[in-house]
Amino acid sequence: MKRVQFGRYGGPETMSLGEHTLPELAPGRVRVRVRAAAINPLDWKIRQGVMKIVTGRKFPQGMGSDFAGVVEQVGTDVTDFRAGDEVFGTVEIKKQGAFAEVVDADARLVVRKPASLSFSEAACIPIPAATAWAAIVGAARAQPGSRIFINGCSGAVGSAAVQLALAHGAHVSGSCGPASVASVRSAGVDPVFTYADKASFASNGPYDAVFDTLGTLSVSDGLALLTPKGRFVDINPTPGRMLRGFVSGRYSMVFATAGFKNLQELAGLANEGKLRSSIGLEAPFTDALSIVKNAELGPRPPGRIVLLMRGN
Incomplete structure (x- = not known):
């Protein structure tokens, strides 16, 4: 099979x-014929080596995290899926x-x-929405009446965070670039x-929670925006930010992995129309190298940018 590596x-x-x-399918994994794969900044950051302590130095390595497709095979320990499942x-x-x-994945992450949902829409959910869930539902504990401020509310994680906060009854305000103000306001941010x-x-x-999706809000400034029992939620793990935040006692660092166990709930919200992804570009898998390069180097x-496999 062909892959980006x-x-x-x-x-x-x-x-x-x-x-x-692909190696022989392990007992707890599923093999999926990919129909769509969404691009995340994490994908090129891994290739750049920012996670090399985890990913090691055995090459070639594949690229890409989030996907949607059709199950081709299941491991011997997998009982929740069968061939043909979307x-x-x-x-x-x-x-x-x-x-x-084709991709092999841990069945617990599928x-x-x-x-x-289309395959493209589904492929856009996992990392951004799981990150937002860990931040908004997990750390910020959004509930009716909560006042939540989201710094960077127009990006993939930010827009998912807005929708999850609103779905849990919170009042959401936020910041974004000038070009996104109208669309963010129409999404319910006010x-x-x-x-x-x-x-x-x-x-x-003050706010009950501040969620900084960009790392552009200093920890000191974020903490200053909070109520006495408020929470500053961060996804930008630099040593300085973490040290300053943890000393305060009102700081939470979250990662997508904390929200992956909630993929089923996220699928339900998407099915109800309460969680949507904005797709800016769908491109054929054959153009993957140039598409990933352009996404990385910008603008x-x-x-979201989605790669479509043959047959879509």
């Missing part, structure tokens, strides 16, 4: 579209390879695709501020 850590020049043979899911950091014709207008979103507080189109 890289032979060493580095820039886009290390990628190639190569042949790969599913979506993600793969572990150590076993990337969703930008491929759920059935609602019939109401009020909406531009990134440069920090004084205004500070005066709109990127608004909305």
Whole structure:
């Protein structure tokens, strides 16, 4: 089968579209014929080597995390799926390879695709929505009446966080770039501020939770926006931010892995229309190298970028 892979850590020049043979399917895994794979910044960050302590130095390595497709085979320990099921899911950091014709994934990271969703829409869910769930439902404990501020509410994680917070009855305000203000406001964020207008979103507080999706809000500034029992939620794990945050006692660092166990709930919300992904570009898998390179180096189109496999 063909997949996007890289032979060493580095820039886009290390990628190639190569042949790969999957190993014998392990007992707890499922083999999926990929129909769509969504691109996440994590994909090229792994290729750049930011996670090399986890991904190691055995090459070539595959690229791609989030996918949707049709089950071809299940491991001997898998009872929840069978060949022909339409599913979506993600793969572990150590076993990337969703930008491929076929992918093997841990069955615990795969759920059935609602019939109401296209393969592209389903592929956009896992990492952004799981991250948002860990932040908004897990750390921020969104509930009716909560006041939540989301810094970067127009991106993939930010828009998922907005929808999850609203679905749990919270009041959401946030910041975004000037070009996104109208669309973010129409999504239910009120009020909406531009990134440069920090004084205004500070005066709109205090908040029960502040979720910084970008890492552009200092921990000190984020903590200053909170109620006495409020929570600053972060997904930007630099040593300085974590040290400053944990000293405060009102800081939470979250990762997508904490939300993967909630993929079924996320699928349900998507099926109900309460969780939607904006798709900015669908491109054929044959153009994957140039599409990933352009997404990495920018500028990127608004909305998610999805690779479509043959047959879509």
